[in-house]
Amino acid sequence: xxxxxxxxxxxxxxxxxxxxxxxxxRAEGTADTPREAxxxxxxxxxxxxxxxxxxxxxxxxxxxxxxxxxxxxANATGxxxxxxxxxxxxxxxxxxxxxxxxxxxxVASGMEAAMKAKGRNTKVLAFGGDGGTYDIGxxxxxxxxxxxxxxxxxxxxxxxxxxxxxQRSSSTxxxxxxxxxxxxxxxxxxxxxxxxxxxxxxxHHIPYSASASVAFPADLQRKVRYAMGIDGPTFLVVHxxxxxxxxxxxxxxxxxxxxxxxxxxFPLVEVERGAVTNVMxxxxxxxxxxxxxxxxxFAHLMKGGDARAEEERAHLQALADYNxxxxxxxxxxxxxxDTGGIAAVGRxxxxxxRV
Amino acid sequence: MxxxxxGSQAIARAVALCRPDVVAAYPITPQTHIVENLSRLVxxxxxxxxxxxxxxxxxxxxxxxxxAAAGVxxxxxxxxxxxxxxxxxxxxxxxxxxxxxxxxxNRAVSAPLSIWNDHSDSxxxxxxxxxxxxxxxxxxAVDTTIQAFRIAQETELxxxxxxxxxxxxxxxxxxxxxxQKEVDNWLPPFEFSRRLDPDDPKSLGTLVAPDFFxxxxxxxxxxxxxxxxxxAAVDRDWEGLxxxxxxxxxxVSGPAEAKIGILAMGSTLGTIAMGMEHRGPDVASARxxxxxxxxxxxxxxxxxxxxxxxxxIVIDRAISPGLGGVVGTEVAAVLADVPGAPRxxxxxxxxxxxxxxxxxxxxLVAAIADPDAPAFSIFDADLQKLAPEDR
Ligand SMILES: Cc1ncc(C[n+]2csc(CCOP(=O)(O)OP(=O)(O)O)c2C)c(N)n1
Ligand code: SF4
Numbered sequence: 001x002x003x004x005x006x007x008x009x010x011x012x013x014x015x016x017x018x019x020x021x022x023x024x025x026r027a028e029g030t031a032d033t034p035r036e037a038x039x040x041x042x043x044x045x046x047x048x049x050x051x052x053x054x055x056x057x058x059x060x061x062x063x064x065x066x067x068x069x070x071x072x073x074a075n076a077t078g079x080x081x082x083x084x085x086x087x088x089x090x091x092x093x094x095x096x097x098x099x100x101x102x103x104x105x106x107v108a109s110g111m112e113a114a115m116k117a118k119g120r121n122t123k124v125l126a127f128g129g130d131g132g133t134y135d136i137g138x139x140x141x142x143x144x145x146x147x148x149x150x151x152x153x154x155x156x157x158x159x160x161x162x163x164x165x166x167q168r169s170s171s172t173x174x175x176x177x178x179x180x181x182x183x184x185x186x187x188x189x190x191x192x193x194x195x196x197x198x199x200x201x202x203x204h205h206i207p208y209s210a211s212a213s214v215a216f217p218a219d220l221q222r223k224v225r226y227a228m229g230i231d232g233p234t235f236l237v238v239h240x241x242x243x244x245x246x247x248x249x250x251x252x253x254x255x256x257x258x259x260x261x262x263x264x265x266f267p268l269v270e271v272e273r274g275a276v277t278n279v280m281x282x283x284x285x286x287x288x289x290x291x292x293x294x295x296x297x298f299a300h301l302m303k304g305g306d307a308r309a310e311e312e313r314a315h316l317q318a319l320a321d322y323n324x325x326x327x328x329x330x331x332x333x334x335x336x337x338d339t340g341g342i343a344a345v346g347r348x349x350x351x352x353x354r355v
Numbered sequence: 356m357x358x359x360x361x362g363s364q365a366i367a368r369a370v371a372l373c374r375p376d377v378v379a380a381y382p383i384t385p386q387t388h389i390v391e392n393l394s395r396l397v398x399x400x401x402x403x404x405x406x407x408x409x410x411x412x413x414x415x416x417x418x419x420x421x422x423a424a425a426g427v428x429x430x431x432x433x434x435x436x437x438x439x440x441x442x443x444x445x446x447x448x449x450x451x452x453x454x455x456x457x458x459x460x461n462r463a464v465s466a467p468l469s470i471w472n473d474h475s476d477s478x479x480x481x482x483x484x485x486x487x488x489x490x491x492x493x494x495x496a497v498d499t500t501i502q503a504f505r506i507a508q509e510t511e512l513x514x515x516x517x518x519x520x521x522x523x524x525x526x527x528x529x530x531x532x533x534x535q536k537e538v539d540n541w542l543p544p545f546e547f548s549r550r551l552d553p554d555d556p557k558s559l560g561t562l563v564a565p566d567f568f569x570x571x572x573x574x575x576x577x578x579x580x581x582x583x584x585x586x587a588a589v590d591r592d593w594e595g596l597x598x599x600x601x602x603x604x605x606x607v608s609g610p611a612e613a614k615i616g617i618l619a620m621g622s623t624l625g626t627i628a629m630g631m632e633h634r635g636p637d638v639a640s641a642r643x644x645x646x647x648x649x650x651x652x653x654x655x656x657x658x659x660x661x662x663x664x665x666x667x668i669v670i671d672r673a674i675s676p677g678l679g680g681v682v683g684t685e686v687a688a689v690l691a692d693v694p695g696a697p698r699x700x701x702x703x704x705x706x707x708x709x710x711x712x713x714x715x716x717x718x719l720v721a722a723i724a725d726p727d728a729p730a731f732s733i734f735d736a737d738l739q740k741l742a743p744e745d746r
Contacts, residue, residue: 072551074421085561095551097424098560099417099447106414110377110421110429111551113405117376117427122553140417143410 041069041093048091049083053250055214055240055257056080056156060127062217063154063238066224069094072111073125076104076132079163079242080156102136104128105144105153112149123228126153130171131161133237134195145204145233152227152234158242159194166245170195173265174319175312176297178245183300188312193319201235202271209235210270215257216339219268219280239266247296259291262339264320267327281331282339285324288316357529362493362518363388365530366432366458367395369500371402372538375456376427376545379407379418384470385520386434386460412437416444416457423448423455424559426550428504430455434520435462438476442483445513449484451560452575454507454547455514457485458500461621461672462520463707471708472520474620474672477649478681484575486514486582487650489620493518493528495601499647501533502589502601505542509589510582511549517649519622521708533597541596579651586648604653606645607660615720616661616697618644618686619670623704623711627670630716638717641668646682654689661690664697666723671703679703679731702734709735 043064050057060080064071072095075081081098084091099107108126115122126144128137133155144151160178161167168181173194177183181190201209207230212220220238227234241257243250260266261280265288268280292298292313301309301316324330331339360368366389370378378397380390396402405422409415412433419429433441438459448455459477463469477487486506490496496518503514518524533541549557563571587603594600609631617627624645631640644660644667646653661667667690671680678684683701690696700723705711715734722728738746 070553072425072553082562085558087561087563087567090558090561092558093556095425095553095556096558097421097551098558098562099420099451100443103413103417103420103444106409106417107421107424109407109409109414110379110418110423111425112421113377113379113407113418114422114425114427114429117405117422118425139410140414143414146410147407 041065043067043069043071043092043094044084045091045093047089049086050079051242051244051250053243053253054079054083055242055253056129056158057083058253059156059214059220059238059240062214062220063125063224063236064094066221067123067125067152067228070121071123071125072096073127074099074104074108074111076126076128076137077101077163078129078132079158080127080129082163101132103140104132104137105151106140108151108153109144109147109149112151116150124149124151126151128153128155129162130155130157130159131169133157134171134197135169142204145201145206145235148206149233150231152224152236155197155235155237156240157237158240158245160242160245162242162245171197174315175301177300178297188300188308189297197237198269198271202274204233205274206233206235208270208272211237211239211266211268213239213257213261213266213268214241215254215261216268216280223270245297247299248294252294256291256294258339259286259294262286263288263291264324264329265291265316267323267329269327276327279327279329280339282324282329283331285330288320289313292316357531359527360493360530361388361525361527362496362523363460363525364392365493365497365528365532366500366518366524367392368532369497370430371396372533372535373430373501373504373542374428374539375404375430377405377407377419377422377429378431379409379415379422379429380431380433381409381412381415381437383412383434383437385462385472385524386432386437386458388524389432389458389460412440413444416441416448419455419457420444420448420451420453423453423547424451424551426545426547426552428455428545430457432458432460434460435464435470435476439464439479442480445480445483445485447560448513450571450575452511452578453513454511456500456503456507457513457515459515459517460520460524461517467707469707470520472522472672473706473708474517477515477517478673481650481681484512484579485650486510486512486579486586486648488514488516488586488647489649490516490518490523490601491622491624491645491647493523493526494530494599496523497530497532498593498597498599498601501538501542502593506582506585506589508543508545509585510578511547512578512582517621522622531597531599537596541593583648583651583653586651602645602647604648604656605660606647607642608645609642610640611642613640613642614663614665615639615641615723616644616664616667617641617670617719618646618667618682620646620649620682621672623670623672626711626713627716630713633713634717634720638720641716641720649682652685652689657686657689658693661693661697666700667697668700668702668719668723671701672705674703674706674733683731699730700728701731703731704734706733711735
């Protein structure tokens with residue numbers, strides 16, 4: 001065995017260690033048809049107060065359907081918390097606790113420790129917006145991942161602090177406008193780049209982390225089910241358009257989310273123990289402008305004859321091209337499991353729409 | 356049986372006797388020995404708990420919040436900067452009325468950086484809605500810790516057990532620890548009525564609009580006032596089991612006919628009592644009032660304790676800059692409408708670990724005679740060390 005190979009094996013041995021069972025095998029080719037694998041339990045019920053077309057509300061419903069009834073949730077402060085639980089009402093049909101903006105992962109750690117102490121298998125989920133995850137709750141999240149709690153953390157990424165009225169976060173894309181990164185004579189929206197959170201998460205050696213999108217619900221649900229089967233920390237970031245903050249029509253939520261994936265700006269990838277194991281290939285790569293033009297937050301980039309706008313469009317295109325190159329997102333023409341296959345995904349031969 | 360134990364070690368042993376299911380803590384002087392001792396008990400298999408070694412005090416408090424909310428007994432400990440880093444979570448725990456126990460190894464708050472004892476840390480979260488109990492010695496700290504788990508459970512409120520950093524945490528004393536069986540019989544299994552339970556799902560920590568908020572606060576305030584009786588009853592019950600009481604809400608000692616009273620919290624009272632014992636022949640004796648429950652504040656018991664006093668010296672181990680002593684101000688408020696109430700002399704001392712000598716007793720009593728003395732002073736501040744304009 002070469003030195004590099006041996007080192008690789010020792011490393012993966014170490015990552016698998018921690019007194020846990022090895023990763024469960026993917027349940028391939030089971031008798032379930034995708035229809036039978038459909039949800040039977042709605043953990044997040046209707047009647048909550050999200051805006052029309054809220055991507056976060058849709059994403060949370062999909063996650064809950066796949067997670068099933070035997071879960072409990074720690075929810076960070078943010079839109080999801082506020083619109084689901086105006087006292088004395090609650091849209092949650094599973095045990096749910098909201099503590100603070102920055103501690104969902106730590107509260108979940110305590111809940112998980114409690115379940116362990118009680119000998120119960122109830123899976124603990126932690127939910128946060130991008131503010132509660134990329135920014136203020138980042139330390140607690142990192143601690144939870146490092147301590148290897150059996151928790152699925154889901155970040156509903158609407159790329160700004162929406163609950164407080166659309167302020168920039170470290171997840172806000174470059175040059176998008178928010179109320180704290182407005183465009184003006186001196187500025188073209190946010191000056192900095194969207195943080196590559198998934199890479200940082202992956203650096204914690206955790207068993208599984210992935211990005212998903214509300215535009216690809218079956219893919220999203222498959223990822224949730226896969227994460228649910230792992231005894232250890234797992235992480236999902238779900239791209240969730242916010243019609244209010246991104247300034248697009250409520251009816252366009254899915255279309256906007258789809259174009260984000262199809263232009264390469266929001267790549268859908270799966271990372272296991274630090275290595276990218278799966279990506280959603282893009283059959284027909286769109287130019288980023290197809291994505292930008294639907295949203296008011298990028299309106300300043302779409303003005304004809306503005307050299308600064310042209311430059312920023314080029315920057316964003318370069319970012320998309322970078323993602324496509326790094327993750328190898330270019331799909332082959334008739335690949336049945338790429339973005340053109342709607343909900344189907346996978347290069348590793350996994351069947352579409354299955355767990 | 357008595358054992359010679361360091362305060363922190365005794366606390367760790369007492370906590371272990373209460374069998375918490377989840378412990379989360381982050382090290383900070385002078386609390387560190389408590390976490391270290393707990394870790395050792397876990398490592399040696401003498402304590403079975405999910406020990407969550409968190410990345411900050413903010414997470415320590417959040418972890419025990421989540422654990423207790425999920426229905427198990429939880430414990431944490433901290434001090435000083437740790438208390439302040441936890442502050443947001445502490446208010447949250449209390450607002451949700453989640454029962455759990457925390458030890459505060461009282462220490463000054465930076466700046467200037469000081470690792471030494473005073474009460475600024477727990478005072479900073481005075482209004483968080485936690486029960487706050489102060490311990491005069493390590494035996495009391497042990498007994499109060501065990502009692503705290505029962506008080507938390509019976510009141511569904513969080514309990515902070517305050518003990519003076521170093522003065523207690525790092526001091527060896529002969530300590531009586533109860534038997535495991537005794538504690539098992541005395542402390543019922545953990546119950547939390549609003550726990551997160553998949554069989555009966557509830558939402559905790561929801562958004563409350565102005566139409567309900569005042570009622571939440573009213574009910575919290577009421578629960579704190581009701582806790583007064585629970586604190587006193589649990590201490591009596593403990594006395595029934597062990598023969599030792601910690602003074603209930605407050606404890607009065609010294610001659611009944613004394614005209615001067617001295618009130619303090621924590622270990623300071625022991626120093627004062629020694630000073631009284633060793634005082635000169637011309638120095639008056641005093642009634643000593645050990646305030647054990649700082650929150651809820653035992654107003655009625657305090658009024659009774661002050662009956663017949665002409666002067667009451669209130670010792671603070673923290674200050675509210677621009678006002679004066681916190682305990683002194685509160686005592687004055689409670690006695691304000693009492694006819695013939697004693698005159699209050701409020702002094703802060705021992706800030707940032709400044710040693711409080713026994714002789715302070717005589718100095719305090721002498722200061723009463725000074726008609727020009729300000730209503731509040733930092734008693735042991737050496738003004739010669741300051742620039743003239745700061746004196
Ligand atoms: C310590 C603290 N700072 C600030 C806030 C105010 N605040 C509440 S929600 C929020 C933004 C939430 O943004 P995000 O996490 O992205 O969730 P979203 O509302 O977009 O779903 C902010 C800034 C707070 N609650 N706590
Ligand atoms: S502001 Fe955005 S994220 Fe919040 S509820 Fe409305 S659409 Fe959803």
